[in-house]
Amino acid sequence: MTLIKTSLLNGIAVLVKMLTLLGINKVLAIYVGPVGYAALGQFQNAIQMITTFASGAINTGVTKYxxxxxxxxxxxQSVWRSAGTIAICGSLIxxxxxxxxxxxxxxxILNNDQFGGVFRWFAGTLVFFTLNTLLLAILNGKKELLRYVAANIVGSVFALVVTTALAIFSGLxxxxxxxxxYQSxxxxxxxxxxxxxxxFRFSYLFGRIDKLVAKNFLKYTAMALTxxxxxxxxxxxxxxxxxSSFGWESAGYWEAMWRLSAAYLMLVTTTLSVYYLPRLSELTHHEEIKAEILQGYRFILPCAAICGLIIYLLRDFIIHILFTSDFLPMRNLFAWQIVGDTLKIxxxxxxxxMLxxxxxxxxxxxxxxxxACFYLFxxxxxSHIGLEGVSLAHAVNYAIYWLLMTWFVYRALRRMRPEVLAG
Incomplete structure (x- = not known):
């Protein structure tokens, strides 16, 4: 499967997911407002942390191996069996x-203990949440792109239907x-x-944990937990x-900007996870890896930059269509956010x-x-230019990150033997 073919096929799922996310954004903008956006961002970050710990932080390792x-x-099958057992035990705990x-x-997390029921709902369905991400990691590693695309499309549709219904009837x-x-x-x-x-057999997700597999997972566990x-x-x-500094409405503007970035960059970021991670795991020679990296810079990076430029030029239209007039102050965040997004890719x-x-x-x-640098920046x-500074911090942070990656990754590749690259 080539990079271009993977991008085109994966683009179907990404298009559906992007449209559903944009629909969800509109629903949330109407029914929860900027302050509600900030709360949703807090809870989503909590979900990311909890599900990673619950799964044993091994899904990237599952895809690789x-x-x-x-x-x-x-x-x-030994990889899947070990991963499934770890995920189920971790989820229950x-x-x-x-x-x-x-x-x-x-x-x-939410500055309101009356939302405790939300966490109980999450706890009751957590095991299905982690098993779903495990199955998606297996499909990715098997390069079963059509099944992977179908599963992601269904997940996107569920997200839209469930979020719309519950937001309309119960607000935030x-x-x-x-x-x-919804992922459960x-x-x-x-x-x-x-x-x-x-x-595939469902029984392949349960059984004895292979010690060698578990040892191999440790590196990915450390990375994912970090x-x-x-x-x-x-x-x-x-x-x-x-x-605390500018008001929770301002925090909501930033959250809305961040969600918009995630939506338009989805084609690029999912191509990286669907194509690059399995492909780089297969390659054992540093020259082949360099060729894949250069291909990414020829194809993926320009795509991200062009999309960002279009988003910036249409920012006022996008705010009116995807959000509401309450979100107009977020227009000042677009310029540096788009620059930072391109640098991030x-x-x-x-x-x-590295993965x-x-x-x-x-x-x-x-x-x-x-x-640490993102928060400090x-x-x-x-403190000098107001709320716009959070987008500038995003751009400066990824400019420095890219320079560091260029130095360290190429230095590491030159030093590594082919047999080391395989592991």
Whole structure:
């Protein structure tokens, strides 16, 4: 599967997901407003952290080793069995903890302990949430792109239907519940899609944990847990800082801008995860890896830059169509946010080399530095130029991150032997 073919096929799922996200944005803009957007962002960051811990943070490892063991189905099944057992046990433990501390979590994350029920809904469906992401990781590693696309389309449709219904009938509380449960509902459809493949059996998700597989997962666990802590926590800190310094409406403007960025960059970021991660896991020679990186810069980076330019030129129209007039102040965030998004994609092309080749020490260090710098730059720049400083912080942070990735990744590739690259 080539990069262009993968991008085109994956583009179908991305288009559907993008349209549903934009529809969800409009519904949320009407029924929860800027302050509600800030709360949704807080809860989404909490979900990212909790689900990563619950799954054992191994889904990236599942994709890598499923792709790497493409020649040996027994090894693949051992990977899935170990991953499934870890995910189920981790989910059950996390669910109990969430239920016991639901009010405290609601008070800390959402500044309102009356939202404790949202966390209990999340706890009750967490095991299906983690199993759904596991199945998607397996499909990705198997390069079953059509099934992967179908599963993602169904998940997008569920997200739109569930979020719209609950937001209309229960406002912010309903929108938070929708965010907590829609991927869990999608599990049953993803399972049905996987069951049609001759290489899959539901029993492959349970059984004895292979010690060698678990050891291989440790690197990815360390990397994923670092991301699960650093990125969401830095966003929570930034959101709290903006809320206390400029008001929670301003925090909502930034959250809306961030969601818009995620929506229009989706084609690029999903292509990186669907094509680059399995592909880089297969390659064992540094010259081949360099060729894939250069291909990404020829195709993916210009695509991201062009999309960003279009978004910037149409920013007023986009705000009116996708949000409401209450969100007009966010127009000042577009310029530096778009610059930062383009720089982010440039750096992520290199960052996926770290994931594909399990350069876990470099990855962990870079994630910690990037998250800390984003918060510090936000405080620094907003104190001088106001809310627009958070977007400038985003751009400056990824400019530095890209420079560091260029230096460290190419330096690491020159030093690594082909047999090391395979692991």
């Amino acid at each position: 499923t792709a790497e063991y493409h020649y040996d189905e027994k090894k693949q 996390c669910s109990v903890i969430i239920v016991l501390f639901s009010k405290e979590l609601a008070a800390w 509380y309903g929108a938070l519940i929708a965010l907590a449960i 509902i999608s599990f049953f459809v993803t399972l049905y899609i996987c069951s049609g493949a001759d290489w 991301s699960a802590v650093c990125v969401p926590v830095s966003h929570i800190f930034v959101r709290n800082y903006l809320g 440039g750096s992520w092309i290199l960052a996926y080399v 594909g080749k399990a350069m876990f020490k470099l990855f962990i260090l870079s994630e910690i530095i990037s998250a 936000t405080v620094m720049f907003t």
